[in-house]
Ligand SMILES: Cc1ncc(C[n+]2csc(CCOP(=O)(O)OP(=O)(O)O)c2C)c(N)n1
Ligand code: SF4
Ligand code: SF4
Ligand code: SF4
C-alpha cells in the first residue's frame with residue numbers, strides 16, 4: 096500500500112522521523128528532507144532505522160558535539176566507508192540475533208547508509224561496491240548535490256559539465272569541468288541482486304514507494320536522491336523543489352528503477368524541456384553561460400540527455416518481465 | 421599448575437586462528453595479506469565447517485575490514501580482524517577512529533615490512549607506524565605467546581577501565597609460518613576466561629539511541645583525547661590482573677616486561693618479538709663466557725613501559741636496544757622511547773642503538789654478540805645508530 | 813549553550829549518549845525572512861510540513877486529520893520553501909489570499 100502525505104503527517108505530527116530539528120544545514124537545503132523522507136517511510140511501515148553517515152554536509156551539520164539531530168541509532172565513521180561501516184553493523188545485528196543478544200528482538204531493524212556524492216561516486220565507491228556485492232541487507236542513499244559541498248564546492252564525479260567549482264573553476268581559458276556526470280545508477284545496477292532507483296523530493300509519492308520497495312527487497316538497495324545544494328548551486332533558499340522538478344522535466348534526472356535487471360521509468364515525461372532551462376535557472380552555470388563555447392557544451396549535454404532518455408525507454412521495453420535472476 | 425592436555429605442533433597462524441576459534445567472536449572482518457593470510461584462511465574454514473558461529477565478512481579491502489569491525493563493535497559485537505604491513509597502512513585512518521571511539525577490537529598483526537619497495541618479510545615498520553594511534557600493542561615472541569596474548573587481549577580491551585582496541589603483534593613468517601609446539605587451553609576454559617562480551621553504548625540498543633562519531637570541535641575534542649590518555653594509564657594494571665588470572669588457567673606467566681637473566685646483569689639488551697628468542701640463546705652463550713648479560717622483552721609496547729624500564733635499567737653498565745624498524749630522520753622507535761625514559765634515572769647506563777632485520781634480513785647470534793661485545797668494550801655511542809647484518 | 817563538561821564527566825569515545833540533543837539548539841536566529849501563517853487561507857494540504865527542512869512547521873491531528881498549526885520560530889531558518897510549495901501561496905495570489913506570507917524579520921520585535 097502506497098503511503099501518502101496525509102497519513103505520514105498524522106503519524107509524525109508529534110514526533111521526529113529519525114532526524115530532528117536543530118541541525119545546522121543551510122536554510123532550504125534538500126539533504127535533510129532526503130533523510131526525513133526515507134526514515135519516515137521506514138518508521139511508518141514499522142521498521143526501526145539504524146543510520147550510518149559518510150562525512151559530508153548531512154553528517155557535520157547534524158552531529159556537532161554535544162548536539163545530535165538524530166533520535167535513532169547513528170554512526171559516522173569516515174568519509175569513504177559508510178557502506179563498510181553499516182555492513183559491520185548489519186552483520187553484528189545478525190550475529191547478535193543468532194546469539195540472543197538483541198535488546199529488542201521483536202522490532203524490525205532497517206539499516207540505512209547516507210552518503211554525499213563525493214562519499215559515493217568517488218572516494219566511497221569501493222566500499223559501497225563491496226558491501227552491495229556481499230549482499231548485506233541495507234539501503235544506501237546518496238544525496239547527490241553534485242559536488243563536495245561541505246568543504247566548499249569542489250568538483251566531484253557527480254558534478255555536471257560547466258558547473259562552477261573551486262577545484263575545476265570555469266576560467267578565462269578553460270571551461271571548467273567538461274566531463275559528464277558518472278552514471279552511478281548503471282554502476283550500481285551492474286551489481287547482482289540489487290534494487291536501484293533514482294528519487295527526488297519533488298516527487299514524494301514516488302520517493303516513498305521506492306523506499307518501501309527497497310525495505311522489502313531481499314538484498315541491498317541503492318537509492319540516488321537528487322539533492323539541490325541551494326548554497327553552491329547559487330539559487331534562492333526556497334528553490335530546492337523547483338530545481339528538482341526542472342531536473343525531472345528536462346530529463347536531467349530521470350526517475351526510474353532497476354530491479355534485478357528490469358528497468359522501469361517511474362515518471363514519464365511526454366516532452367522533455369531543453370536542459371538549458373535547468374542550466375539557466377542556476378547561478379553555478381553563470382560563468383559557463385558567459386563563455387563563447389557555452390552552446391557547444393550545453394548542446395553536448397543535451398544530446399547525451401536525449402539519448403539516455405531514449406535508451407532508458409528501450410531498456411524498459413527490452414527488459415520488461417525479464418529479471419536476470 | 422594446570423595439566424597440559426592439548427600440546428600440538430602448529431604454525432603461529434594456526435595458533436592464532438585457534439585462539440579465534442575458541443573466542444568465537446561475534447564478527448570477524450578480514451582481508452588476506454601475506455603473512456597474515458593463513459590466519460584468515462584457517463578461520464574461514466572454521467566458519468565454513470561450523471566450528472564457530474561467528475559472522476565473517478569477506479571484505480574487499482583492509483580499509484573496509486577495519487571500517488566493518490568498527491561498525492560491528494559499535495553495534496555491540498565482539499569483533500576481530502587481522503592484518504599485516506600494507507593492509508595495516510591502508511587501515512590507518514580507521515585504526516585511529518577505532519581507538520578514539522573506544523572500541524575494544526582485537527587485531528593480530530603478522531608484522532611485515534612496509535612498502536616500498538614491496539617486501540613480504542618480517543620487520544616492525546607496520547606496527548611502529550601505528551604506535552601513536554591509541555591502540556594497545558602487545559608483542560609475542562613465539563606462537564605460544566601469540567596464542568596466549570590473543571586471549572588476554574580480548575579481556576584487556578573490553579575492561580571497563582580500558583575500552584581500547586588491542587593489536588597483537590607476531591613476527592611475519594618467523595612466527596606466522598614457523599612450526600612450534602603450542603599448549604592450547606581447553607575450549608571451555610577459554611570460553612570461561614574470555615566470558616560474555618562487555619559492551620558499552622551499543623548502537624543496536626534502539627531503545628536508547630546513541631550517536632557515534634560526531635563532529636568534535638575545539639570545545640570538546642581535547643577532552644576526548646584526554647580520556648584516551650587516561651585509559652592508557654590503566655592498561656598496565658589491568659593487564660597484570662588479567663595475566664594473573666591467565667596464569668591460573670595456563671600456568672604461563674605474563675607481565676609488562678619479560679625479563680631474562682637480568683638480576684645481576686650489567687649489560688641488558690632490549691628486543692621485541694621473536695628476536696628475543698635468539699637473544700636469550702646468545703645471553704646463555706655469553707654467560708658461559710662469564711659476561712653478566714640479560715634481556716628485556718616488552719610484552720607491551722603501548723602503553724610504553726617507562727616506569728618498569730626505568731626501575732630495571734637504572735644503574736646498569738649499558739643498555740642495547742634492538743629495533744626492527746627505522747625512523748627516517750630520527751632515532752629508531754624503541755630506542756628513542758628507552759632513551760627518553762632513561763633521561764630521568766639517577767644512574768644512567770650507556771646506550772647503544774642497533775637497527776636490524778629490515779625486510780626480513782636474518783638476525784644471527786653473531787650479530788647479537790657483536791652488539792654486546794661493542795658494549796663490553798665501551799664502544800657504543802648514545803648518539804649513533806648502528807646496523808646489524810647490513811652490507812656497507 | 814550547554815555547559816562545557818570536563819573530560820571526567822563526558823561519555824567516552826565521543827559518543828553522544830542521548831538522542832535529539834540538537835533540539836536544544838536554536839536555529840531560528842539565522843532567519844532574515846519569516847513565514848507568517850494565515851489559517852483562513854489554508855487548505856491543510858501538509859506540503860509545508862512535508863518540505864520544511866527544519867521541521868519548523870507545527871501540526872496537530874484533529875478528528876484523525878492533520879491540521880496546520882503554525883511555525884516554530886525557535887527552529888525556522890526562513891528559507892521560504894514552505895511558502896514556495898504551498899498551493900495557496902504562489903506569487904500570483906495577492907498577499908491577503910495566501911496561507912503563508914514571507915516577511916522581513918525586521919518587521920518583528922521579538
Ligand atoms: C579521506 C578524506 N578525504 C577528504 C576529506 C575531506 N572532506 C570531508 S567531506 C568532503 C566532501 C564531501 O562531499 P560529498 O560526499 O559530496 O558530501 P556533501 O558535503 O556535498 O554533502 C571532503 C572532501 C575527508 N574528510 N576524508
Ligand atoms: S552547502 Fe549545500 S548541501 Fe551543504 S548544507 Fe548548505 S545547501 Fe546543503
Ligand atoms: S502548504 Fe499552505 S495550504 Fe498546505 S497546509 Fe501548509 S499553509 Fe496550508
Ligand atoms: S521558512 Fe523554511 S525553515 Fe521556516 S518554516 Fe518555512 S520551510 Fe521551514
Ligand SMILES: [Mg+2]
Pocket residue numbers: 211212213238239240241242243244251
Ligand atoms: Mg556532495
